[in-house]
Amino acid sequence: MRELKITPIKNGTVIDHIGNGLALEVLRIIGVKDLDKDSTVSVALHVRSQKLGWKDIVKVENMELSPRKVNAIALLAPTATISIIRDFKVREKRVVDLPERIVGIVRCPNPSCITNQREPVESEFDVARRRPVVLRCSYCERLVDDFLLHLA
Amino acid sequence: MGLKGRDVISIRDLSRDEIEEVLRGTRRMIPYAEGTKVGDQLAGRLLMLAFLEPSTRTRLSFETAMLRLGGKVASITDPALSSVKKGESLHDTIRMLSAYGDAIVLRHPNEGAGRLAAQASEKPVINAGDGAGQHPTQTLLDLATMQEAFGTLSGLRVVLLGDLRYGRTVHSLAHALAVFGAELVLASPPSLQLPEDVREDLEHQGATIREVDQLHQAVREADVLYVTRIQRERFADEAEYAKVAGSYRVDSALLAGAKTRLIVMHPLPRTTEIAPEIDGSPHAAYFRQAFLGVPTRMALLSLILTGKAV
Numbered sequence A: 001m002r003e004l005k006i007t008p009i010k011n012g013t014v015i016d017h018i019g020n021g022l023a024l025e026v027l028r029i030i031g032v033k034d035l036d037k038d039s040t041v042s043v044a045l046h047v048r049s050q051k052l053g054w055k056d057i058v059k060v061e062n063m064e065l066s067p068r069k070v071n072a073i074a075l076l077a078p079t080a081t082i083s084i085i086r087d088f089k090v091r092e093k094r095v096v097d098l099p100e101r102i103v104g105i106v107r108c109p110n111p112s113c114i115t116n117q118r119e120p121v122e123s124e125f126d127v128a129r130r131r132p133v134v135l136r137c138s139y140c141e142r143l144v145d146d147f148l149l150h151l152a
Numbered sequence B: 001m002g003l004k005g006r007d008v009i010s011i012r013d014l015s016r017d018e019i020e021e022v023l024r025g026t027r028r029m030i031p032y033a034e035g036t037k038v039g040d041q042l043a044g045r046l047l048m049l050a051f052l053e054p055s056t057r058t059r060l061s062f063e064t065a066m067l068r069l070g071g072k073v074a075s076i077t078d079p080a081l082s083s084v085k086k087g088e089s090l091h092d093t094i095r096m097l098s099a100y101g102d103a104i105v106l107r108h109p110n111e112g113a114g115r116l117a118a119q120a121s122e123k124p125v126i127n128a129g130d131g132a133g134q135h136p137t138q139t140l141l142d143l144a145t146m147q148e149a150f151g152t153l154s155g156l157r158v159v160l161l162g163d164l165r166y167g168r169t170v171h172s173l174a175h176a177l178a179v180f181g182a183e184l185v186l187a188s189p190p191s192l193q194l195p196e197d198v199r200e201d202l203e204h205q206g207a208t209i210r211e212v213d214q215l216h217q218a219v220r221e222a223d224v225l226y227v228t229r230i231q232r233e234r235f236a237d238e239a240e241y242a243k244v245a246g247s248y249r250v251d252s253a254l255l256a257g258a259k260t261r262l263i264v265m266h267p268l269p270r271t272t273e274i275a276p277e278i279d280g281s282p283h284a285a286y287f288r289q290a291f292l293g294v295p296t297r298m299a300l301l302s303l304i305l306t307g308k309a310v
Helices: A023-030 A067-076 B016-034 B057-068 B090-100 B114-118 B134-150 B167-177 B195-205 B216-223 B238-245 B284-305
Strands: A012-019 A043-047 A053-061 A081-088 A091-093 A101-103 A124-129 A134-136 B047-050 B073-078 B103-108 B125-130 B158-163 B182-188 B207-209 B224-229 B263-265
Touching: A012 A023, A012 A067, A023 A043, A023 A053, A067 A101, A091 B182, A091 B195, B016 B057, B016 B134, B016 B167, B016 B284, B047 B057, B047 B158, B057 B073, B057 B103, B057 B284, B073 B090, B073 B238, B090 B103, B090 B114, B103 B114, B103 B284, B114 B125, B114 B207, B125 B134, B134 B167, B134 B224, B134 B263, B134 B284, B158 B216, B167 B182, B167 B195, B195 B207, B263 B284
Parallel strands: B047 B073, B047 B103, B103 B125, B158 B182, B158 B224, B182 B207, B224 B263
Antiparallel strands: A012 A053, A012 A081, A043 A053, A081 A091, A101 A124, A124 A134
């Protein structure tokens, strides 16, 4: 396993097979600021991958991802695999799966959309197309393909 | 699934069967809309009209539809006089209206307001236009007009002329026509072309779409010429508006080579896109189209409030 240039972690999450250059976006979604202050976060950028050519990897100690964050990662990095590590062993492996509906992760880029007014409502998108991913705002129906620019 | 108790926020909310049910109901409602039959199908029902943005035609046709079928309406017609002005959220306004009436019709300046209202309301909500967004009853009455003229929607060749970029009601119409297997021909000034993503989305649903530069040629082959207004407010510069607005005009010369059965439609109000000389021609269908707004809304209200439209 040549990819293990980063030390193994005892407990936490490894997000592997992130598309090349997207690790920092994934970190944004994980919300590094909210982590336990003793957690180590390791990021490997531009790692050789048989499957993808090049990939990024993120390892976070002492954290297991909520389903909502897994959904968000699915949006950014549909090729990612998530391994939950407990006591140095992979206890659970998940392939991310883009859900039908994305709630609260992306803001609608339409300034006139009701979700951008002062209403008690979360942004919500349906997945209009999967490859490449195109989202449709569930409220104003605006199609969004550059959602990386509009993360909430 | 029937339409009783349903929200109608976007034309996408309705299946092909449901649209056909509304169109059948529309035909049955025509004598009631004309006043040759008197109806009481909606007696005892109260419709709440929340028009938080100016509208004449749409509001009047909903009111007319309700009153002609024996129902009643209560309305907010001037947001300046309501608590919306005091900063009340749409969510709360709708909660209140849904406690008062049997259904709500909403016109709002922001896109997506209809969907939000449907979530806030316990009663059915009909979107009567949210900003540049959806206006499903306009699409329904457009379809009703084409169906009345041709007896079918499938296989019709429909030229969409004008502002295809910002005119989102055209997008809803295009979606519905695609569902019914009509052929779409697009004619617009270069700066107002159908957005690429919308086009891809339509093609993804199996729509047949063609773009033309020669309007004359397109009109010769068309069954329907659907004209839209270019909205002045979309242009920062008056000169640019004038240039684009003057770039197409439907007049007798343009229609000279058209099929006898061609109909010209327009959601109205028009400015200069259609010459008044067309009004008297057998091609002109836009006033009939405006009239059909009433029976279409009668049918929809009846289906939503009672489950039938007879």
